[in-house]
Amino acid sequence: MLYLVGLGLHDEEDLSLKGLRVLKDSNKIYAEFYTNFFNGNLENIEKLVGKKIEILERADIEEHPDEKILKNSIENNTVLLVPGDPMVATTHIDLVLRAKRLGIGVKIVHSSSIYSAIAETGLQIYKFGRTTTIPFMEKNYFPTTPYDVLGENLERGLHTLLLLDIKSMENRFMTVSQGIEILMEIEEKRQENVFQADRRCIGVARLGGSSTIKAGKAIDLIKRDFGPPPHVLVVPGKLHFMEEEALSEYQ
Numbered sequence: 001m002l003y004l005v006g007l008g009l010h011d012e013e014d015l016s017l018k019g020l021r022v023l024k025d026s027n028k029i030y031a032e033f034y035t036n037f038f039n040g041n042l043e044n045i046e047k048l049v050g051k052k053i054e055i056l057e058r059a060d061i062e063e064h065p066d067e068k069i070l071k072n073s074i075e076n077n078t079v080l081l082v083p084g085d086p087m088v089a090t091t092h093i094d095l096v097l098r099a100k101r102l103g104i105g106v107k108i109v110h111s112s113s114i115y116s117a118i119a120e121t122g123l124q125i126y127k128f129g130r131t132t133t134i135p136f137m138e139k140n141y142f143p144t145t146p147y148d149v150l151g152e153n154l155e156r157g158l159h160t161l162l163l164l165d166i167k168s169m170e171n172r173f174m175t176v177s178q179g180i181e182i183l184m185e186i187e188e189k190r191q192e193n194v195f196q197a198d199r200r201c202i203g204v205a206r207l208g209g210s211s212t213i214k215a216g217k218a219i220d221l222i223k224r225d226f227g228p229p230p231h232v233l234v235v236p237g238k239l240h241f242m243e244e245e246a247l248s249e250y251q
């Protein structure tokens with residue numbers, strides 16, 4: 001059996017009692033931290049369950065999962081710990097499907113996620129449009145999808161959650177300032193008035209822990225230091241007066 005267990009938003013205290021029971025009953029525990037930054041301490045979980053946790057890299061899960069995690073799941077109760085909710089990541093459904101094809105049973109233990117916690121900003125969760133990720137730009141890699149998605153959502157009056165890229169192997173976690181800078185660079189090239197300097201945004205860091213939420217113009221937020229990761233950026237669409245009131249708390 002393969003269990004995907006969510007670690008929750010911030011640290012080991014976000015692990016559910018159900019997750020803890022599954023860990024205690026398991027024969028092998030893996031964890032991955034390439035889909036999100038984890039602010040907790042794995043050793044505390046190891047002490048609690050009396051087992052070692054092996055950290056897997058992206059390639060162990062996405063390129064050759066049969067070598068470790070799937071091989072173990074055929075005969076043993078095997079766990080993959082994932083920060084946040086395990087299914088709020090585009091990649092883990094692939095592992096689930098591969099396991100099922102091999103006749104391995106799969107169970108998911110859901111957990112707290114940026115997808116629901118973002119409502120702490122006061123924005124109505126039902127009024128968010130498509131989510132997008134701002135990737136680190138490279139010399140020959142400058143995708144403008146986040147700008148396009150933002151433009152579509154704004155046209156429909158919807159809010160946009162812009163996840164910020166993570167390169168955990170290189171210890172690089174995109175900041176709110178870097179995300180704003182990239183969107184401004186695209187605006188400069190495209191000039192479609194999607195992300196001008198006075199565009200209202202909300203910078204958010206470490207939700208569920210020592211969180212910081214600040215609302216303001218892009219040009220002002222870009223100068224703010226939001227502290228340690230993870231960070232996320234929100235661009236509000238059309239605001240209800242209650243949302244306006246909630247946001248005024250974060251000016």
Ligand SMILES: C[S@@+](CC[C@H](N)C(=O)[O-])C[C@H]1O[C@@H](n2cnc3c(N)ncnc32)[C@H](O)[C@@H]1O
Binds near residue numbers: 086089115165207
């Ligand atoms: C690919 S998503 C994975 C989401 C995770 N599975 C979940 O359910 O929360 C990772 C991105 O979400 C955002 N994020 C996740 N947790 C966060 C938190 N506690 N505070 C701020 N941003 C967060 C960051 O932009 C991070 O790069």
